[in-house]
Amino acid sequence: MSDVLTRLSELLEQRKSADPASSYVAKLYAKGMDSILKKVGEEATETVIAAKGGNKEEIIYETADLWFHTMIMLAKADLKPDDVLAELARREGLSGIVEKANRSK
Template identity: 40%
Template sequence: MDILHELYQTVEGRRQEKQEGSYTCYLFEKGLDKILKKCGEECSEVIIAAKNGKQEDTVGELADLLYHLTVLMVNEGIPFEAVEQELARRHQKQGNLKQFHQVDKNT
């Protein structure tokens, strides 16, 4: 089984069956604001680690971010398959560079 699917199932299980001492259960108990705060913190840590150029640190921070994003998905009732489907849909697109609005400075 894919490790991200396993992670999702584990997090989902922690939401359904509380386990004392579980960090995942703690996040669910604290609620959406805490989960979002942790996602933001981890995102910032990914950026810092990547900027510092040490791949080992960046990998660790990416794993932390993916974990917290998974907690967010479970908390919000977003099935893992929904994200997979969206990624697959986007993968089919060709030439999807966003066109930026051009400002006519003469008007």
Template identity: 45%
Template sequence: MSDFTLADLERIVAARAGASPDESWTARLAAAGQPRAAKKLGEEAVETVIAAIEGDRTALVSETADLLYHLMVVLRIGGVGLAEVMQELERRTGQSGIAEKAGRPQ
């Protein structure tokens, strides 16, 4: 089992986002802006779903890694820290999923 965490990935994305776009895919994606990064996130989400539906474990692992990476980039560009997302997840664990969904604005 790896000790690598999403917090580690968040730190790496932050460091690489500040690099030259000529030297870093992360910097290039960040420089392209949120619409491009979000589109790439959506593509990776679809590829992850396809891998899951097809039952391709190797592809599922690989595509999920791509999905998480691109999610961290989108969060970075949006100025949303992983801690904020984790706080929201923690808040939601205090109630059932059914109750949480029922309480969302329509």
């Protein structure tokens, strides 16, 4: 995992005991999973709009917002980016077409 994801993941764990008055992440944790998921949905939509627009800077900015809020969702669910990376590693080399065909067997 990249250093920035590792550092951010560790910070998100620390924010679980932080004061919501001084931390955006702690404030979002305090609002609960539904509010976190609402942000993930909003940022996903903004990423789609940015990608449709084709401006590279906007796509990067909105994708960073989406990844950030998705990492808060994972932390709230007591999961880590490494858990997702392990799933991607498990899928490595397995064609999506083959995997889908195997589902119905």
